[in-house]
Amino acid sequence: MDKPVVSVIGAGLAGSEAAWQLARRGIRVRLFEMRPATMTEAHQTANFAELVCSNSLRNASLETAVGVLKEEMRRLGSLVMLAADRARVPAGAALAVDREDFSGFITATLKAHPTVETICGEVAAIPSGPAIIATGPLTSPALGEALNSLIGPRNLYFYDAIAPIVAADSIDMQIAFRASRYGHGGDDYINCPMTEAEYRAFVEAVVAAEKVAPHPFEKPVYFEGCMPIEEMARRGPMTLAFGPMRPVGLIDPRTGRRPFAVVQLRQDDREGRLYNIVGFQTKMTYPEQRRVLRMFPGSDARSSFASARFIATPSSIPRACCARPCSFAGVMTCFWPGRWWGSRDTSSRRPRDCSPRSMPHG
Numbered sequence: 001m002d003k004p005v006v007s008v009i010g011a012g013l014a015g016s017e018a019a020w021q022l023a024r025r026g027i028r029v030r031l032f033e034m035r036p037a038t039m040t041e042a043h044q045t046a047n048f049a050e051l052v053c054s055n056s057l058r059n060a061s062l063e064t065a066v067g068v069l070k071e072e073m074r075r076l077g078s079l080v081m082l083a084a085d086r087a088r089v090p091a092g093a094a095l096a097v098d099r100e101d102f103s104g105f106i107t108a109t110l111k112a113h114p115t116v117e118t119i120c121g122e123v124a125a126i127p128s129g130p131a132i133i134a135t136g137p138l139t140s141p142a143l144g145e146a147l148n149s150l151i152g153p154r155n156l157y158f159y160d161a162i163a164p165i166v167a168a169d170s171i172d173m174q175i176a177f178r179a180s181r182y183g184h185g186g187d188d189y190i191n192c193p194m195t196e197a198e199y200r201a202f203v204e205a206v207v208a209a210e211k212v213a214p215h216p217f218e219k220p221v222y223f224e225g226c227m228p229i230e231e232m233a234r235r236g237p238m239t240l241a242f243g244p245m246r247p248v249g250l251i252d253p254r255t256g257r258r259p260f261a262v263v264q265l266r267q268d269d270r271e272g273r274l275y276n277i278v279g280f281q282t283k284m285t286y287p288e289q290r291r292v293l294r295m296f297p298g299s300d301a302r303s304s305f306a307s308a309r310f311i312a313t314p315s316s317i318p319r320a321c322c323a324r325p326c327s328f329a330g331v332m333t334c335f336w337p338g339r340w341w342g343s344r345d346t347s348s349r350r351p352r353d354c355s356p357r358s359m360p361h362g
């Protein structure tokens with residue numbers, strides 16, 4: 001009898017891992033990825049498992065649940081973990097990666113695998129044969145429509161997200177200093193310290209800044225673990241100081257004291273030319289971001305931005321599809337865990353517009 005062929009739709013993080021795990025077990029795989037023929041609003045490359053936002057896979061320590069999870073994945077022969085360990089960049093206790101090395105390795109490994117056939121093309125319908133759908137938060141409109149008709153539009157919705165990347169040479173290291181909180185993980189992070197007056201001015205500017213108007217299909221339903229900074233600031237003047245800007249475990253070497261607040265920057269590429277702003281996502285317009293982010297002491301925040309819509313899908317999808325021989329993997333199956341969401345761009349690329357597609361998903 002012929003061995004089954006499983007279609008894996010979407011070569012993102014989940015689809016790449018699923019294809020790899022099937023292939024390791026001798027199962028033939030057809031891995032469909034629509035990029036580069038059809039791009040999403042956030043992805044920038046043709047690579048599989050492209051990280052669209054943060055380059056951090058979170059804490060690597062075995063004392064944390066996320067660290068244990070990663071170790072379990074290693075022991076299960078995970079391709080994502082193999083790639084992450086090879087592409088690791090300094091990030092204190094976190095496992096952060098050079099995103100191009102990371103996705104490049106996964107792409108090359110899957111393309112070279114003898115039982116994985118990689119197909120560049122958009123899949124517009126839910127397959128009838130054995131399949132894993134792993135099309136992620138930026139599922140293409142046609143497949144989104146097919147899912148809508150299966151589970152109902154109430155169960156799918158979008159957010160917009162924008163996240164800045166800061167050029168390393170725009171950071172004034174006379175003011176900013178290197179350290180990880182409580183010294184855990186050496187001096188991998190760059191910290192821009194703020195006095196109380198600077199912090200309060202920053203919060204006021206964030207609240208007052210012009211924001212991108214929501215699309216008609218967007219619902220302002222925020223996941224509490226990863227909120228836009230202006231939403232945090234709106235909830236109270238000290239929310240950011242107790243959130244992503246908390247100064248705990250950090251001493252400013254210039255003053256010998258804990259700053260009132262800090263903005264932390266985490267290395268984004270192997271060469272250390274780009275830095276992520278830890279815990280920030282925002283709907284401020286691009287010009288407003290440039291203006292407001294220049295208020296970080298120690299940084300003239302020469303930044304670039306990209307924006308993207310993404311789709312949130314509650315776990316009703318697997319139940320709705322249980323009559324079919326298909327499974328769902330990755331972000332398709334759930335709301336996200338506690339990280340911030342945004343997209344990134346590099347200084348060489350122009351910000352992309354995020355105008356609504358012709359077919360809103362919900």
Ligand SMILES: Cc1cc2nc3c(=O)[nH]c(=O)nc-3n(C[C@H](O)[C@H](O)[C@H](O)COP(=O)(O)OP(=O)(O)OC[C@H]3O[C@@H](n4cnc5c(N)ncnc54)[C@H](O)[C@@H]3O)c2cc1C
Nearest residue numbers: 010012013014034053054122123135136140310330331342
């Ligand atoms: C703007 C934005 C910011 C994010 N920020 C973070 C973050 O900071 N931290 C974090 O952990 N996660 C973040 N995420 C979520 C992140 O996308 C997921 O963590 C992770 O990429 C999800 O993996 P996935 O495999 O489910 O989806 P993805 O990695 O998105 O992979 C899905 C793949 O399917 C392809 N595809 C889509 N539709 C089709 C189709 N019809 N046919 C064929 N191929 C298709 C896409 O091109 C893509 O390659 C963010 C997502 C977005 C959109």
